[in-house]
Every structure is written in C-alpha cells, then in structure tokens.
Amino acid sequence: MAGNQLLTTLSAIGDGPLPGSETARYATDATGNYSGLPLAVMRPRTTDEVSKIVRACATSGVSIVPHGGNSGLVGGAVPLGDAQSVVVSLERMRAVRDLDLASNTVTVEAGYLLVEIHELAAANDRLFPLRHAGLSSQIGGNLSTNAGGTNVIRYGMARNLVLGIEVVMADGSVWNGLHHLPKDNTGYDLKQLFIGAEGTLGIITAAKIRLFPAPKLQTTAWLGLNSCEDAIDLLHRCRSELDEFLSTFELMNRHSVERHLSGRKSPLPNVHEWYVLAEFTATSDRVPLEEALLDVLTEASNDAIVEDAIIAASARQVQALWDIREGIPAVLIEEQSCVKGDTGVPVSAIPEFVTTADSGVRAILPLARIITFGHVGDGNIHYNVVRPEAMSAQEFAGYRPAITRVIEEAALDLKGTLSAEHGLGQKKLHRITEVLSPEELKLMRTIKLALDPQGIMNPGKLIDPRDRSSGVA
Numbered sequence: 001m002a003g004n005q006l007l008t009t010l011s012a013i014g015d016g017p018l019p020g021s022e023t024a025r026y027a028t029d030a031t032g033n034y035s036g037l038p039l040a041v042m043r044p045r046t047t048d049e050v051s052k053i054v055r056a057c058a059t060s061g062v063s064i065v066p067h068g069g070n071s072g073l074v075g076g077a078v079p080l081g082d083a084q085s086v087v088v089s090l091e092r093m094r095a096v097r098d099l100d101l102a103s104n105t106v107t108v109e110a111g112y113l114l115v116e117i118h119e120l121a122a123a124n125d126r127l128f129p130l131r132h133a134g135l136s137s138q139i140g141g142n143l144s145t146n147a148g149g150t151n152v153i154r155y156g157m158a159r160n161l162v163l164g165i166e167v168v169m170a171d172g173s174v175w176n177g178l179h180h181l182p183k184d185n186t187g188y189d190l191k192q193l194f195i196g197a198e199g200t201l202g203i204i205t206a207a208k209i210r211l212f213p214a215p216k217l218q219t220t221a222w223l224g225l226n227s228c229e230d231a232i233d234l235l236h237r238c239r240s241e242l243d244e245f246l247s248t249f250e251l252m253n254r255h256s257v258e259r260h261l262s263g264r265k266s267p268l269p270n271v272h273e274w275y276v277l278a279e280f281t282a283t284s285d286r287v288p289l290e291e292a293l294l295d296v297l298t299e300a301s302n303d304a305i306v307e308d309a310i311i312a313a314s315a316r317q318v319q320a321l322w323d324i325r326e327g328i329p330a331v332l333i334e335e336q337s338c339v340k341g342d343t344g345v346p347v348s349a350i351p352e353f354v355t356t357a358d359s360g361v362r363a364i365l366p367l368a369r370i371i372t373f374g375h376v377g378d379g380n381i382h383y384n385v386v387r388p389e390a391m392s393a394q395e396f397a398g399y400r401p402a403i404t405r406v407i408e409e410a411a412l413d414l415k416g417t418l419s420a421e422h423g424l425g426q427k428k429l430h431r432i433t434e435v436l437s438p439e440e441l442k443l444m445r446t447i448k449l450a451l452d453p454q455g456i457m458n459p460g461k462l463i464d465p466r467d468r469s470s471g472v473a
Contacts, residue, residue: 010056014046027087043092044090044092044093053088054169063085064457068090068111069136074422108206126211126214130147165206167205168202197462217281220312222275225276238278245280249277253371257275261324340382344411360410370384423461
C-alpha cells in the first residue's frame with residue numbers, strides 16, 4: 001500500500017489524520033533535541049480505532065510512533081528524523097472503565113493524565129503513589145517507560161503498580177490482559193514485556209492499576225547535611241527505625257536548591273552542601289510518627305550527620321518544600337544548554353559516583369554548574385551539567401559528548417545503569433550494548449522479532465531496526 005493509499009485508509013478511521021498545520025507539537029520532544037516530521041498524526045478515541053490504524057500501517061509497512069503526554073526527555077515518542085512514521089497519540093483515550101474500591105483498583109485508558117489519577121484516588125480516600133515532576137504525563141506513557149519518581153523507595157516502579165494492561169499488537173490484534181487478580185500464576189506474566197518497552201512491541205491502550213489506602217498521617221522534613229556520605233548514613237538510620245513509613249528520601253546538592261530559589265528565602269537559615277527532603281506516611285493517625293522521626297534526627301544531629309532540620313507544620317509548608325524539589329527539574333527542562341543525566345547506581349555507591357563524576361566534569365569544564373538531585377532510596381541520581389554563564393550555547397555543545405561520557409562511565413564502573421527511569425529512547429540507544437550482556441540482547445532481539453517481525457513499532461528506540469546485528473531488518 002503506497003503512502004497516499006495509507007492516508008486514504010487512515011482518513012476513514014475516526015476523525016482521520018490531523019491537518020498538517022496542527023502536527024508540529026507531535027514532531028518534537030520536551031527537550032527540543034529530537035524531532036522528525038510524521039507522515040500523519042492520528043488521535044484515536046477507542047481501542048478499536050487504534051487497532052485499525054495499526055493494521056493499516058502494518059499492511060503498508062509504515063512505522064508507528066505511540067505518543068503520550070510528550071513529557072519524555074530522550075526522544076522516545078517522536079519519529080526519527082529520516083523516516084516517515086504515523087504518530088498515534090493516545091490523548092483522547094481518557095475513559096475510566098472501572099473503579100473497584102473493594103479491590104483497590106481502577107482501570108483507565110492510556111490517555112488519562114497522571115495528575116487526574118491522583119485526583120480520582122484522593123476523591124475516593126485512596127492513593128496512587130506514582131509521583132514525578134511530569135504530572136501532565138499520561139498513564140500509557142508512564143507504563144511504556146516504566147516511570148519511577150519519588151515514591152519508589154516504598155511502592156516500587158510503575159510496573160509494580162499494575163495488575164493488567166490492554167495492548168494493540170504490531171499486526172493490529174488486541175490482547176486484553178486487564179486481569180483482576182493480584183495472584184495468578186497461569187502462564188507468563190505477559191504485561192511485563194510491554195511495560196518499559198517504550199512502545200517497541202505494541203501500544204498500551206488501557207491499564208488496571210493498584211490503589212492504596214490514603215495516608216491519614218504525614219510527616220515531611222527538610223534537612224541540611226554536609227556530605228553525600230552523611231545522606232546515605234541518614235537513609236540507613238531512617239530505614240532501620242521507620243522503614244514501613246518511609247515513602248520519600250530525595251537528595252539535592254546546594255547548587256540545585258540555590259538555582260531554583262534564585263535569591264528567595266531558603267527553608268533553613270544557613271547554607272548546606274546537601275539537602276534531603278524526607279517524607280513519612282501512615283494509614284493510621286495513632287502512630288507517633290513525628291516523635292519517632294525527631295528521635296532519629298536528634299541522634300543523627302548528635303553524631304554530626306544532620307546539621308539542621310525543620311519539620312513542616314502545615315500542608316502549606318509541605319507544599320512549599322515539595323515546590324523546591326519539583327522545581328529543580330522544571331528549571332532544567334527550560335535550560336537547553338544542559339547535559340541531563342538519569343543514572344542509577346547501588347545506594348552504597350552514590351557518594352563515589354558523585355565524587356568521580358564531579359572530578360571528571362571539572363577536568364573538562366572547571367566552571368560548569370553541576371546540578372545533582374535524585375531518589376537516593378533506589379540509587380537513581382539525576383546528574384546534570386549546565387554551561388558556565390560566560391560560555392555560549394554553541395561552544396558548550398562541543399563539550400557535551402565528553403561530559404556525557406564521563407557521567408555514564410562513572411555509573412557503569414560502579415555496576416550502575418545509564419537509564420534508571422527515563423528510558424533509552426533515541427538518546428541512549430547507541431549505548432545499550434555497553435550495558436546489557438550478549439545473552440540479554442539476544443533475548444530482546446528474539447522477543448522483538450516474535451512480536452514485531454516487520455520492525456514497525458517505534459523504530460530507533462531500544463532496538464535499532466537499521467542495525468543488522470539487532471536481528472531486525
């Protein structure tokens with residue numbers, strides 16, 4: 001089927017392709033670093049329409065790029081620059097198909113926003129714990145990238161919060177895996193193939209996700225520390241005494257906090273090299289949570305681990321602390337002259353990773369501004385390098401490859417990963433052979449060939465269809 005014939009077929013599905021004048025926002029990712037003009041942009045309203053679109057593309061041999069809230073940072077949801085693709089945006093698939101409070105589950109379509117799931121859960125005295133800065137992201141994209149965020153330390157990654165999914169396969173057939181049972185050992189756990197696959201195996205169109213009882217008690221603390229090593233020590237103390245209540249333990253270096261505050265008042269009176277935002281929650285209001293935390297912090301202070309601390313006294317103060325933490329990545333997204341990292345290392349290796357990366361970056365660019373923050377409880381550190389103020393964006397671009405290599409090598413040398421939660425997308429595809437073993441790559445190629453023999457599902461992410469060694473033509 002030629003391109004014009006495909007467009008004719010797509011015109012008869014749902015509302016047909018978007019006019020060309022309205023497709024620009026689907027051609028570039030949130031960073032502005034990756035773009036590609038789509039052959040067409042489709043916005044289906046139902047799974048049946050997605051199925052028809054995929055079947056038409058499979059017949060014509062035209063590739064498909066699933067598109068969510070476009071909050072990704074690695075070029076995973078935009079077409080390749082040199083290949084025509086049909087972008088399938090799930091933004092209009094927004095139905096709540098089922099809410100089962102007795103089972104603590106809700107079934108939503110892929111275009112439902114993460115922030116809306118939070119609101120739906122809260123309205124029913126429940127919690128959906130997937131929390132990250134991209135609240136405008138859609139649940140389909142969150143599952144396709146196996147999103148993480150600030151609550152992983154307690155609730156796990158996105159894949160841990162899903163009971164079942166519905167997927168349109170590469171030939172247009174539909175797999176209904178919206179299972180209700182939390183315990184079911186009948187066959188392979190197929191949903192896990194598609195969660196984190198970045199749309200390279202099929203399109204997630206709906207998901208049955210887990211809800212949790214809403215916390216009745218919450219204690220939020222902002223802490224000043226002298227070193228990264230002290231933060232790891234404090235994390236160990238919190239886990240030893242308050243593990244079942246610890247839901248967040250976020251680490252930020254001084255430069256990241258100062259950059260966000262930009263002269264505004266800091267929560268603590270003095271400047272500290274490192275800051276921690278720690279949050280503890282309980283479903284019972286009878287737990288002496290604040291008193292227990294004060295005991296931990298007092299002991300840590302006596303041992304010179306914590307230099308200063310405040311505990312939020314109101315919901316407004318809690319939000320003010322979270323605004324600092326969530327404002328750091330928001331500022332960086334607007335900063336185009338920045339090397340953005342998503343590395344992960346063993347928790348115990350975080351101080352060594354930071355020291356090694358700092359030394360390597362300073363050797364390349366002594367005046368670079370280093371913005372380090374992340375989810376210490378799971379080892380995910382976002383290590384970012386912003387160009388020196390006196391340097392032009394064009395000149396800084398010449399340093400990008402060397403800086404990126406230093407950061408990634410620091411993580412890999414400590415048995416870490418290049419992508420802890422953002423995915424590989426186009427940005428890190430070329431490094432996958434340095435991270436995964438030949439056996440792992442062979443398994444991935446086998447799965448890709450079995451489920452997408454034409455290689456039309458989101459090409460150029462995870463497995464490059466133009467790379468003969470990947471096994472995909």
